[in-house]
Amino acid sequence: MQKNKLEQYGPASNSRSHKLKGYGSVSGEREAGHVYTVSEITQKIKTLLEEKVGEVWVEGEISNFNSGPNGHFYFSLKDQSCIIKAAMFFYANRGLKFKLENGLKVLCFGKVNVYGPHGQYQIVVERVELKGIGAQQLAFEQLKKKLAQEGLFDQAHKRPLPLMPFSVGIVTSAKGAAVRDILQILKKGAPCVDALIRSVRVQGEYAAGEICSAIEELNSFGGVDLIIVSRGGGSSEDLWSFNEEAVARAVYGSRIPVISAVGHQINTTLSDLAADIFVETPSAAAKIIVDRKNALLSEIADWKHSLDFSMKNAINGLGADLIALKHALKSPADRLLEKQQFLDELLAGLNYNIRHSLELAKERSSSLIQRLGVLSPLAVLSRGYSLSMIIPKEEILKESSQLKAGDRLKTVLHRGSFTSIVQEVFRDEGKTGI
Amino acid sequence: MKEKPVFEEDLRKLQKIVDELSSGKLTLGESLKRYEEGVKIAQACSSTLGEAQRKVELLMKKDGKFSLEKFDDTDEGEEA
Numbered sequence: 390m391q392k393n394k395l396e397q398y399g400p401a402s403n404s405r406s407h408k409l410k411g412y413g414s415v416s417g418e419r420e421a422g423h424v425y426t427v428s429e430i431t432q433k434i435k436t437l438l439e440e441k442v443g444e445v446w447v448e449g450e451i452s453n454f455n456s457g458p459n460g461h462f463y464f465s466l467k468d469q470s471c472i473i474k475a476a477m478f479f480y481a482n483r484g485l486k487f488k489l490e491n492g493l494k495v496l497c498f499g500k501v502n503v504y505g506p507h508g509q510y511q512i513v514v515e516r517v518e519l520k521g522i523g524a525q526q527l528a529f530e531q532l533k534k535k536l537a538q539e540g541l542f543d544q545a546h547k548r549p550l551p552l553m554p555f556s557v558g559i560v561t562s563a564k565g566a567a568v569r570d571i572l573q574i575l576k577k578g579a580p581c582v583d584a585l586i587r588s589v590r591v592q593g594e595y596a597a598g599e600i601c602s603a604i605e606e607l608n609s610f611g612g613v614d615l616i617i618v619s620r621g622g623g624s625s626e627d628l629w630s631f632n633e634e635a636v637a638r639a640v641y642g643s644r645i646p647v648i649s650a651v652g653h654q655i656n657t658t659l660s661d662l663a664a665d666i667f668v669e670t671p672s673a674a675a676k677i678i679v680d681r682k683n684a685l686l687s688e689i690a691d692w693k694h695s696l697d698f699s700m701k702n703a704i705n706g707l708g709a710d711l712i713a714l715k716h717a718l719k720s721p722a723d724r725l726l727e728k729q730q731f732l733d734e735l736l737a738g739l740n741y742n743i744r745h746s747l748e749l750a751k752e753r754s755s756s757l758i759q760r761l762g763v764l765s766p767l768a769v770l771s772r773g774y775s776l777s778m779i780i781p782k783e784e785i786l787k788e789s790s791q792l793k794a795g796d797r798l799k800t801v802l803h804r805g806s807f808t809s810i811v812q813e814v815f816r817d818e819g820k821t822g823i
Numbered sequence: 824m825k826e827k828p829v830f831e832e833d834l835r836k837l838q839k840i841v842d843e844l845s846s847g848k849l850t851l852g853e854s855l856k857r858y859e860e861g862v863k864i865a866q867a868c869s870s871t872l873g874e875a876q877r878k879v880e881l882l883m884k885k886d887g888k889f890s891l892e893k894f895d896d897t898d899e900g901e902e903a
Contacts (some may be wrong), residue, residue, distance in 0.1 A: 695844075
């Protein structure tokens with residue numbers, strides 16, 4: 390530390406020794422009585438410093454940065470132990486691609502000068518180069534941060550692509566590979582899409598301006614559904630125009646949705662970030678449109694199927710209803726047959742019943758006949774009894790009171806019969822003992 | 824130039840018809856009418872997408888006026 394300090398002190402003591410030398414000559418001749426005015430001595434120091442030190446490269450870290458109202462920059466360069474004032478005037482700083490800010494490690498080229506009014510020496514910086522990260526990279530990061538803070542990259546601002554872009558505006562070089570790639574893919578995959586090319590330079594100092602106006606022109610021309618801002622691959626320097634603030638703003642500001650397709654995989658430009666959609670290559674941009682067309686076609690086919698299906702369903706449903714109704718609605722002929730069948734069933738039952746009851750009756754009658762046989766008077770006759778009846782009434786005789794003398798009788802025996810005439814009637818003889 | 828608004832409107836109409844028809848709430852007569860309409864729109868949309876007549880033009884601007892120039896995009900002698 391001590392050593393370091395001494396080293397740092399070196400040049401200062403050195404310059405002091407310059408001064409001393411100058412002063413020495415004065416002090417040595419103090420008798421001569423020359424006394425400088427402040428301005429004179431300042432002028433002398435100024436001359437000394439500016440001639441002896443002059444133009445230098447100084448390495449250090451920026452601190453106390455501020456920019457004056459006229460666009461001049463004032464800051465300090467410092468290292469661990471020393472600090473030197475620096476000014477970078479507008480004419481020198483307007484070409485800077487990145488912003489100076491505190492903490493930035495830089496290499497400054499400039500002239501040491503003395504600013505009399507403040508009695509200060511400073512370095513007037515003409516050029517600044519970055520230590521570490523590249524200048525362009527820094528500019529990119531700084532701009533990216535700024536635009537992001539403004540909301541240029543917000544998802545909320547991204548517009549959906551049109552359902553189907555039938556007219557595509559292409560901002561690229563008409564001579565480049567990008568436009569060929571895009572047109573080829575559209576031609577093969579989506580020949581229903583018109584292309585409107587606004588040719589621009591895609592690198593160099595005029596590129597950004599041309600890209601911006603092309604976007605605006607496609608917007609105002611009318612009828613364009615989608616804009617592709619594109620460029621084939623290249624070094625990051627080649628693609629730099631697409632990192633310019635104006636281009637990012639033009640992409641963001643387009644009323645028509647923008648696809649940014651710049652360079653290849655690894656490069657993400659600010660134009661990409663500001664676009665509604667960004668893809669890695671020009672071909673990929675065209676493919677989005679082709680995919681969209683194909684997706685729509687298959688969606689329409691699906692809908693068509695759905696229509697067919699619904700219609701078939703409706704018809705089938707009605708068919709089923711019809712069958713059900715037909716069932717419900719019976720023809721009179723069917724009804725008649727049904728009744729006939731019922732009748733047949735009844736008849737069959739009836740037959741059975743009749744036969745059954747006939748059989749029952751037959752059984753009963755034969756048993757009755759048997760019993761009748763037992764009870765028949767004829768059976769009694771066989772045992773010697775006889776049966777008499779008055780002729781011609783054939784009234785069977787049970788009492789003598791039924792008779793008077795002279796009546797004709799018919800008497801039935803077990804075998805055969807005979808007639809007789811009553812001679813005498815005996816009454817009240819009670820039971821005869823025969 | 825194709826009529827994009829018509830195309831998008833047609834697609835919306837088609838979707839609506841599909842929804843209506845699949846709801847099963849229409850009478851047979853209405854269904855048939857909607858079905859016919861839907862099929863017609865679907866065919867029109869498909870054929871718009873299937874169209875192969877495209878224009879490729881260069882947009883030029885001179886003295887604040889736009890003009891269109893034919894852009895030759897035939898590639899590698901693929902087409903005459």
